Amino acid sequence: MVLVISILAMVAVPAWQYARQRTQERACEANRTKMNDAKAQWMAATGAVPADEPTMADLVPTYIKEIPRCPRNGTYTIGNGNTRVSCSVHGQ
Numbered sequence: 257m258v259l260v261i262s263i264l265a266m267v268a269v270p271a272w273q274y275a276r277q278r279t280q281e282r283a284c285e286a287n288r289t290k291m292n293d294a295k296a297q298w299m300a301a302t303g304a305v306p307a308d309e310p311t312m313a314d315l316v317p318t319y320i321k322e323i324p325r326c327p328r329n330g331t332y333t334i335g336n337g338n339t340r341v342s343c344s345v346h347g348q
């Protein structure tokens with residue numbers, strides 16, 4: 257019985273960890289998509305050129321309700337109009 261439970265745990269724990277990791281990646285990706293959309297709206301509204309870089313204060317709360325938080329505490333880099341928002345943990 258102990259062996260069966262051990263084998264089940266060996267299979268279930270990595271699967272659970274993987275699922276949790278995927279959920280966090282997707283949540284972060286959704287945040288980055290939201291920020292990229294907000295950045296595009298900010299550029300259109302302000303007539304910014306691609307080299308211009310908005311700050312979080314330019315985007316929140318005008319284009320996004322609140323500052324997005326990465327589920328794994330990554331730091332977001334907004335970047336200018338030529339780049340996509342990136343996360344220090346999850347990348348672009």
Ligand SMILES: [Zn+2]
Pocket residue numbers: 284326327328330343344345346347
């Ligand atoms: Zn992230």
